Amino acid sequence: MGYSKKICDNVRQKLYEMRVKSCEELERKKKLFFSRFPEACEIEKKLALIAIDSARSVLSGSNAKEELESLRKRSISLRNSLSKILKSVNLPEDYLELKHNCEKCKDEGFVDGVMCDCMKEIMKKESYGELNSISPLELSSFETFSLDYYPETSETGGHSPKDRMKLIFDFCKKYSENFSKKSPNLIMVGNPGLGKTHLSLAIASEIINRGYGVIYISAPNMVTKLEKEKFQNYGRDSEGSEKHFIDCDLLIIDDLGTEYSNAFSNSAVYNIVNSRIMMAKPTIISTNLTMKELEKNYSPRMVSRIIGNNIRLEFLGLDIRQKKLKNSLNQ
Numbered sequence: 374m375g376y377s378k379k380i381c382d383n384v385r386q387k388l389y390e391m392r393v394k395s396c397e398e399l400e401r402k403k404k405l406f407f408s409r410f411p412e413a414c415e416i417e418k419k420l421a422l423i424a425i426d427s428a429r430s431v432l433s434g435s436n437a438k439e440e441l442e443s444l445r446k447r448s449i450s451l452r453n454s455l456s457k458i459l460k461s462v463n464l465p466e467d468y469l470e471l472k473h474n475c476e477k478c479k480d481e482g483f484v485d486g487v488m489c490d491c492m493k494e495i496m497k498k499e500s501y502g503e504l505n506s507i508s509p510l511e512l513s514s515f516e517t518f519s520l521d522y523y524p525e526t527s528e529t530g531g532h533s534p535k536d537r538m539k540l541i542f543d544f545c546k547k548y549s550e551n552f553s554k555k556s557p558n559l560i561m562v563g564n565p566g567l568g569k570t571h572l573s574l575a576i577a578s579e580i581i582n583r584g585y586g587v588i589y590i591s592a593p594n595m596v597t598k599l600e601k602e603k604f605q606n607y608g609r610d611s612e613g614s615e616k617h618f619i620d621c622d623l624l625i626i627d628d629l630g631t632e633y634s635n636a637f638s639n640s641a642v643y644n645i646v647n648s649r650i651m652m653a654k655p656t657i658i659s660t661n662l663t664m665k666e667l668e669k670n671y672s673p674r675m676v677s678r679i680i681g682n683n684i685r686l687e688f689l690g691l692d693i694r695q696k697k698l699k700n701s702l703n704q
């Protein structure tokens with residue numbers, strides 16, 4: 374799954390820390406136990422020597438079978454003695470063995486080259502963390518989205534903003550419930566403060582929860598990141614964020630059009646959006662700009678690429694944040 378490099382690095386570090394902690398915990402238990410039962414410590418030393426002798430015997434080859442059998446018998450007898458000591462103080466047989474959070478992969482994260490479920494779970498949690506840290510809101514969900522702030526009457530006679538938002542809300546909820554790596558692209562268009570960020574974050578949370586790799590980033594942060602990496606890695610063959618933006622299962626670009634626009638940003642954003650379209654990978658874009666304004670900021674080929682390959686969700690009405698603020702002050 375296309376997680377960002379930062380997430381992968383963090384997860385690797387977390388797994389490493391888990392392994393270190395397990396070793397430290399075992400050392401602590403052994404120290405305590407051996408101080409009370411020094412004979413158990415002697416048994417453990419003997420078992421360690423048997424392990425070395427067994428390895429030596431295998432390598433030497435001569436009479437290995439007989440020697441190994443005798444070592445095995447001695448090892449069983451020593452283990453039985455150790456078990457008796459543990460039993461005498463009501464401790465489990467495996468009390469002096471290394472314990473992992475995940476016994477399947479021993480906290481390595483992989484089993485036979487395949488990512489373990491425990492690592493997938495940690496990846497998801499890390500993605501949440503990254504999502505929270507770059508999002509202007511607390512992690513939003515569909516449950517915390519309220520339609521109460523949208524007007525029930527329409528000024529133009531068509532659908533009221535509330536009815537329209539209900540349709541958009543239901544669409545977004547269904548989109549995340551039925552999400553697959555081949556889901557369609559979405560573009561959320563409308564003035565600031567109408568819930569575009571809230572709904573795109575809610576989609577992101579839901580989809581991360583289902584185990585997909587999601588990157589949620591604002592257009593200005595994305596361009597800054599790409600620009601920085603371009604100069605840092607100049608002349609070096611290194612894989613940067615661009616690859617993750619292209620590879621992840623779902624890319625959400627918030628606030629397209631608010632980034633500082635220049636030839637570099639235009640071609641960087643176009644390349645990512647276009648590559649994902651070519652690979653039929655879903656992207657969600659939200660923007661405060663109209664299509665005409667977008668055309669002014671970007672090349673016509675970029676805008677036609679976006680328009681031609683997205684389901685457009687139009688957010689209408691006035692900034693509901695003011696209404697929310699007023700309500701909270703009156704409470």
Ligand SMILES: [Zn+2]
Binds near residue numbers: 479481483489
């Ligand atoms: Zn595991």
